[in-house]
Amino acid sequence: MAELVTPAERRRLFTLLSPAYLWLLVAVFLPLSAMLFFSFLTDMPQDAPDWGVTLGNYAEFLTNPTYSTLLAKSLKLAVTVTFFCVLIGYPCALVLAKSIKGRSREALFLMVILPFWSNSLVRIFSWAIVLRGNGVLERAINFVLPFDVRLNLMFTTDAVVIGLVHSYLPYVILTLYLALQAVDDDLIDAARSMGASKLTILRRILLPLSLPGLLAGAVLVFVPVVGSFMEPRILGGRMGTYYGTVIEDQFVAVYNWPLGAALSFILLAVVIVILAAASPVLKRAQT
Amino acid sequence: MKSAFLLSLSALALSASGALADEIRVLNWQGYGTDLDWSLKAFEEATGHTVVHEYFNSEQEMLTKMRTNPGAYDVVLVNAIYNPQATEEGLLAPIDTSALENYAGIPADFAESDLVTEGGEVYGVPWTWGVTSFAVNTQVFDPVPDTLDVLWDPAHAGRVSIRDDAVEAMQIGALATGQGINDIQDLDAVKAKLEALMPQVRTFWGSENDWNQYMAAGEFDVATYWSGSAARSAAMGLPVEFVVPKEGAIGWLDSLTIPATSEHKEAAAQFIDWMIDPEFYVKWDAEGAPASANADAAAALDETAFNRRVLGDPEVAARVQFQTPVDDDTRQQYLEIWQALKAAQ
Amino acid sequence: MTRSPLVLLGKIWLALILVFLYAPILVMAAMSFNASPFYQLPFQFSTDWYAKMAGNQQIITAAIRSVLIACGTTVIATCLGTAASVALFRYEFRGKRILQVLLFPPIAIPWLITGTAMLVFFFAIGIGRGTPAVVIGHVALALPYVIVTVSARLSSFDVTLEEAARSMGANAWTVLSRVTLPWIAPGIVAGALFAFAVSFDQFVVSYFLSEPGDSTLPVLIYTAIRKGFTPEINAISTIIVTVSMAVMFLAARFSKFGGSR
Numbered sequence: 001m002a003e004l005v006t007p008a009e010r011r012r013l014f015t016l017l018s019p020a021y022l023w024l025l026v027a028v029f030l031p032l033s034a035m036l037f038f039s040f041l042t043d044m045p046q047d048a049p050d051w052g053v054t055l056g057n058y059a060e061f062l063t064n065p066t067y068s069t070l071l072a073k074s075l076k077l078a079v080t081v082t083f084f085c086v087l088i089g090y091p092c093a094l095v096l097a098k099s100i101k102g103r104s105r106e107a108l109f110l111m112v113i114l115p116f117w118s119n120s121l122v123r124i125f126s127w128a129i130v131l132r133g134n135g136v137l138e139r140a141i142n143f144v145l146p147f148d149v150r151l152n153l154m155f156t157t158d159a160v161v162i163g164l165v166h167s168y169l170p171y172v173i174l175t176l177y178l179a180l181q182a183v184d185d186d187l188i189d190a191a192r193s194m195g196a197s198k199l200t201i202l203r204r205i206l207l208p209l210s211l212p213g214l215l216a217g218a219v220l221v222f223v224p225v226v227g228s229f230m231e232p233r234i235l236g237g238r239m240g241t242y243y244g245t246v247i248e249d250q251f252v253a254v255y256n257w258p259l260g261a262a263l264s265f266i267l268l269a270v271v272i273v274i275l276a277a278a279s280p281v282l283k284r285a286q287t
Numbered sequence: 288m289k290s291a292f293l294l295s296l297s298a299l300a301l302s303a304s305g306a307l308a309d310e311i312r313v314l315n316w317q318g319y320g321t322d323l324d325w326s327l328k329a330f331e332e333a334t335g336h337t338v339v340h341e342y343f344n345s346e347q348e349m350l351t352k353m354r355t356n357p358g359a360y361d362v363v364l365v366n367a368i369y370n371p372q373a374t375e376e377g378l379l380a381p382i383d384t385s386a387l388e389n390y391a392g393i394p395a396d397f398a399e400s401d402l403v404t405e406g407g408e409v410y411g412v413p414w415t416w417g418v419t420s421f422a423v424n425t426q427v428f429d430p431v432p433d434t435l436d437v438l439w440d441p442a443h444a445g446r447v448s449i450r451d452d453a454v455e456a457m458q459i460g461a462l463a464t465g466q467g468i469n470d471i472q473d474l475d476a477v478k479a480k481l482e483a484l485m486p487q488v489r490t491f492w493g494s495e496n497d498w499n500q501y502m503a504a505g506e507f508d509v510a511t512y513w514s515g516s517a518a519r520s521a522a523m524g525l526p527v528e529f530v531v532p533k534e535g536a537i538g539w540l541d542s543l544t545i546p547a548t549s550e551h552k553e554a555a556a557q558f559i560d561w562m563i564d565p566e567f568y569v570k571w572d573a574e575g576a577p578a579s580a581n582a583d584a585a586a587a588l589d590e591t592a593f594n595r596r597v598l599g600d601p602e603v604a605a606r607v608q609f610q611t612p613v614d615d616d617t618r619q620q621y622l623e624i625w626q627a628l629k630a631a632q
Numbered sequence: 633m634t635r636s637p638l639v640l641l642g643k644i645w646l647a648l649i650l651v652f653l654y655a656p657i658l659v660m661a662a663m664s665f666n667a668s669p670f671y672q673l674p675f676q677f678s679t680d681w682y683a684k685m686a687g688n689q690q691i692i693t694a695a696i697r698s699v700l701i702a703c704g705t706t707v708i709a710t711c712l713g714t715a716a717s718v719a720l721f722r723y724e725f726r727g728k729r730i731l732q733v734l735l736f737p738p739i740a741i742p743w744l745i746t747g748t749a750m751l752v753f754f755f756a757i758g759i760g761r762g763t764p765a766v767v768i769g770h771v772a773l774a775l776p777y778v779i780v781t782v783s784a785r786l787s788s789f790d791v792t793l794e795e796a797a798r799s800m801g802a803n804a805w806t807v808l809s810r811v812t813l814p815w816i817a818p819g820i821v822a823g824a825l826f827a828f829a830v831s832f833d834q835f836v837v838s839y840f841l842s843e844p845g846d847s848t849l850p851v852l853i854y855t856a857i858r859k860g861f862t863p864e865i866n867a868i869s870t871i872i873v874t875v876s877m878a879v880m881f882l883a884a885r886f887s888k889f890g891g892s893r
Contacts, residue, residue: 009723016719020712020775021731027772028738031749034756046354047376064623066630073630092649095642106884109818111650115657116829117876118869119853125500126656129663129671132504136659139673154506155490169653174822175784181818181891182788198638209788216784220739220777227742233451234497237490241629244742249626251744252345253453254618264745271740272733312844317852318859339845342855351748352840355755359844496860503670516859523669 039261057262067246067263071270074243077157077232078225081164085172085221086214088165093176093213094206098185109177113170120167124234127163128154131235155237163231168224172217179213180206223271227264243267308335309554314352315364317342320415320571321562330561336554353378357548361555365411367402367540368612374410380547381408387560392583402612403542411542412559413580415515418529418598418607419455420536422512424502425526435463435534437509439480444487448501448510451491453625454613455537456481459511462534462608469611474624481628491629495519502527518593519575529593531603538607540580657873664866671863681863688864691852695868698832698849701763705770705831710824712771713778717819718812720779721786735776743773747836754841761841766848769837774830778823785819818891 038044039058043051061067096108115123130136132154141149153159183206191201229244236242247267250260315321322340331337341360343349346369353363353373365373373379384390390398393413397403403411421438423431427446438447438459449456458468460477471477489506492498495516501507502525512520517529543559545552561567568576568584578594579585588595597603613621663671667678685691720728738746750769759765789812797807813820835850842851853865 013719013723013725016715017731020716020779021734023712023768024734024738024772024775027750027768028746029734031753032737032741032746034753035745035749066623066627070630088649091642092646095639095646099639099642103884105890106888107881108646108650109821109890110825110880110884111877112653113822113825113829114873114877114880115653117832118657118660118873119850119865120833121850121853121857122660122865122869123656125496125671126659126663128500129659129673130655132501132506134505135673166652166656169649171826173649174825175781178781178785178819178822178891179788182785212787213784216780220780223736223739227740229742233491233493238485238488238629238632240490241626241632245629246626247742248744249453249622251748252347254622255347255350255615256619257748260745264741268737268740272736275736314844316858317855341842341844342847342851344839344855344858351751355751356761359761494857494860496857499670499860503668503672519859525670 035257035261036265038258039265041258044255044257057259058266060259061263061266067243067266070241070243070246071267074226074228075270075274077160077164077242078222080161081168081225082218082222084161084165085169086218089169089172089176089217090214092173093180093210096173097177097180097183098188109174112173116167116170121230123167124163124231127159127166128234131159131162155235155239157236157239159235159237160232160240163235164225164228167231168221171220172214175213175217175220176210177213179210183209219275223275226271227267308337309361309551311336311338311361311551311554311558312341312359313338313362313364313558314341314343314349314360315362319364320576321362321364321558323571323574326561326567326571330558333561334554334557336551336557338558350378353546357546358550359548360546361549361551362558363544363546364414365542365544367400367411367413367542368610370402370411370542370544371405371612373544374405377547379410380545380549380552381410382412382545382556382559384409384412386553386556387412387563389560389563389565389581389583392565392581393563394580394582397540397580400540402540411544412563414541414543414559414562415577416538416540416580417577418514418531418536418538419458419511420514420529420531421509422517422520422527422529423509424505424507425528427508428528431528431530432509433530433533435459435532438511439463439484439487441487443508445489446506446508447484447487448489448492448498448507449484450511451493451629453622454618455511456625457621458537458610460484462536465534468537468608474620478624478628481625482631485628485632499523499525513577514593514598515575515577518572518577521593522573522575529597531597531606533606535606535608538609540609541577660866661870661873664863664870666863669860669862681867684862685864685867690847691849691864691868694847694849694852695872697763697846699872701767701770701838701848702828702831704767705774706824706828708767709771709774709778709827709831710820713775713823713827714782714816714820716775717779717782717786717816720783721789722791735779738773738776743834743836746773747840750837751840762843763846765841766838769841770831770834773834773837774827777826777830781823781826782816782819785816785822789815815891817889821889 040053040055041051042054042056045051096105100108133152135154138149138151187205188201191205227244227247229242229248232240232242233245247260247263250256250263313321327338343352346366349363349365350369350373353360390412397413403409403413425431437443449459457471457477460481461468461471463480464473464476466472490501492501492510498510498512498516499520502510502520512529514529517527520527543562545555549555563581563584565581565584565587568579568581569587572588572592572594576594578598585595585599590596662675664681665677665679667676667680720732754760754765759768793811794807797811802810833850835854838848839851839854842848849868853861856865
């Protein structure tokens with residue numbers, strides 16, 4: 001990595017960066033800045049001539065225990081889902097990157113993401129058909145086993161976790177693959193020839209070297225899951241109310257953009273603080 | 288198949304709009320009467336106008352779309368309790384009802400309601416109405432219950448559902464505690480009643496899609512529902528029956544409106560007239576429709592049709608409390624109560 | 633790492649996870665051949681939903697529109713995102729951390745809020761609505777996914793390779809096309825696949841920014857839910873997944889993007 005010294009390098013940096021960030025500026029950052037502005041208002045300016053500036057929408061988060069309870073619940077859900085995605089996804093990525101050679105690797109690589117070229121709502125309702133009482137899963141199990149099995153998975157937090165892990169697993173598998181595939185096989189062979197056990201190779205070589213991929217994958221899972229509301233609503237039943245639900249309600253059930261915006265930016269701030277707090281810990285783990 | 292009315296309407300269209308064929312843009316729920324293929328085809332044949340649709344997923348989003356897209360829509364379905372607000376915001380145009388041949392069939396209760404008129408002008412043409420109450424699985428219930436208490440009956444614990452909607456939940460709670468739905472005095476009683484309902488609930492439903500799938504899969508014994516949707520579910524073969532219990536039920540009215548910024552107001556009025564035509568309604572009802580706000584249309588139904596047999600019964604109608612507008616603060620208050628109840632699960 | 637029991641175990645695990653990933657897709661496909669409009673079991677074979685879907689012009693137009701928008705989004709987002717990732721990787725400059733943190737808001741803030749914000753803002757500055765506005769929104773939401781993914785790959789790139797190439801007289805373009813791009817190819821492909829998935833499933837932006845009558849498939853599906861959608865949706869989704877699978881296997885057959893060492 002080079003420090004910027006020459007004007008030519010600065011120009012190159014600008015050429016590479018500006019298209020993406022200008023695009024984001026116009027389509028996301030400026031619109032969200034407007035939302036950030038709304039979050040400090042008492043009313044939307046076009047509806048109420050007597051609108052004013054307030055911190056009340058943020059104070060609402062502190063005074064109404066519903067919001068903090070649900071945010072904690074959502075964070076717990078996101079941690080659980082991220083944990084399972086990594087636990088399930090790591091061996092897959094490792095096998096894909098290191099044990100499968102040739103054309104089948106490319107094919108499997110594509111197969112991991114392909115289910116997600118379908119509509120998420122259709123996928124979730126398909127999960128409902130699998131998990132519900134006397135659904136596909138129970139029928140399949142009872143077909144194999146001689147005794148009657150009742151799982152009662154539908155409308156539970158477990159169902160929500162299953163649906164979300166399914167939805168986000170490809171992000172972890174593919175980003176981990178990108179990092180693990182980059183690890184030099186010679187390095188592993190060298191370690192093995194020096195008598196390192198499989199566990200040592202995993203702990204001392206593969207894990208540290210795949211950390212960037214692990215982090216990228218974990219971010220792409222953790223961050224959107226905190227704000228998710230659709231999978232919980234459909235699969236979680238009575239237990240399916242999360243922080244994303246109450247944000248959505250401010251736009252859909254009532255016309256309270258200022259509060260909805262404030263709740264969203266609190267979510268964003270909490271997510272960034274958590275990631276910032278986690279990064280030094282992870283950096284230490286890498287060395 | 289074409290009635291004299293159709294011919295006269297097309298003649299009217301030719302003379303009035305100078306034979307111009309317009310594209311009418313309708314904003315509505317998907318699958319809610321205005322977008323039936325056979326009807327649009329006949330309408331195009333009769334008037335030359337084509338109809339395209341845009342759909343919304345919630346009433347708040349419908350208002351947002353109208354506010355931010357001036358000129359984009361010609362006909363918008365507005366639940367009558369949102370009509371005064373939309374009128375006040377200047378989103379709607381007054382409608383010249385003298386141009387609507389079928390308007391005379393709409394009874395004064397609906398046509399002259401405060402909800403759809405303002406300062407002597409009509410801002411919404413009452414189109415359909417219906418009842419929010421509950422429906423039961425007829426394979427579980429025999430006879431069908433006549434009381435709202437069945438939702439709280441421990442015999443059906445874990446087999447009950449209610450819509451995930453704060454206002455609707457509070458109004459059901461009001462009925463169950465013997466209060467008026469539009470003026471809930473004892474909020475604590477409603478809250479306690481809903482709290483007691485929570486352990487009974489299998490899941491909340493959000494759409495007809497959820498409702499039908501879960502009912503078909505045998506997850507529910509009893510669930511709150513809309514009358515028109517129950518008619519449609521039954522027409523599609525589900526074993527369900529809609530109940531208007533002795534405690535009463537919630538009535539709602541949907542109106543068709545013309546946005547102030549519409550550039551095809553004449554064509555829009557023709558389309559609205561088409562929508563309140565009894566001939567159209569009878570065909571629509573065969574597929575499962577809410578009740579028509581046009582008395583002539585209701586009278587044209589077969590005597591066995593649910594919308595005539597049950598909702599046409601004056602004794603049933605007397606039990607229905609029609610919704611009035613809910614102001615933003617009350618709505619917010621209901622939402623907070625409802626969210627707290629759900630978050631406690 | 634070949635031929636050990638551990639590897640065999642790993643391959644079995646991968647196979648099991650693929651079954652898990654495809655379970656709802658198989659159910660989705662099975663239900664497109666099931667007679668019940670309410671997705672009821674037991675299964676009764678029928679091709680009625682395909683016949684109905686073939687006669688439903690609205691759904692077919694919407695599906696084609698969605699695929700085209702997703703393709704456009706993928707191309708734009710992948711190019712812009714890869715360029716930005718390379719810049720973020722290669723240069724140290726003030727404000728770099730901020731640019732990286734700025735990738736979080738579009739992922740973290742629920743799309744409903746971002747979409748509403750876009751709607752209000754696009755009207756305020758005159759972009760208005762229509763397919764260009766939809767693509768602008770989709771690309772913006774897909775960009776962070778591309779940048780995060782490509783950066784994950786780049787982080788293991790050995791810059792000395794570039795220096796070596798340069799010292800042997802290669803110009804900047806040759807270094808990029810012969811050294812850097814082949815190395816990050818798997819990251820670019822993964823980023824592009826994510827971008828397509830994000831756009832193809834994106835509901836809110838299309839919902840707020842499409843012209844009336846110009847629905848995309850997700851808009852049609854999400855707004856159909858209130859009145860109930862039918863297995864026609866499963867039929868069209870099954871066709872799309874099957875066709876994409878065929879295209880992807882062809883791609884896998886004729887190109888090598890998994891990365892080499």
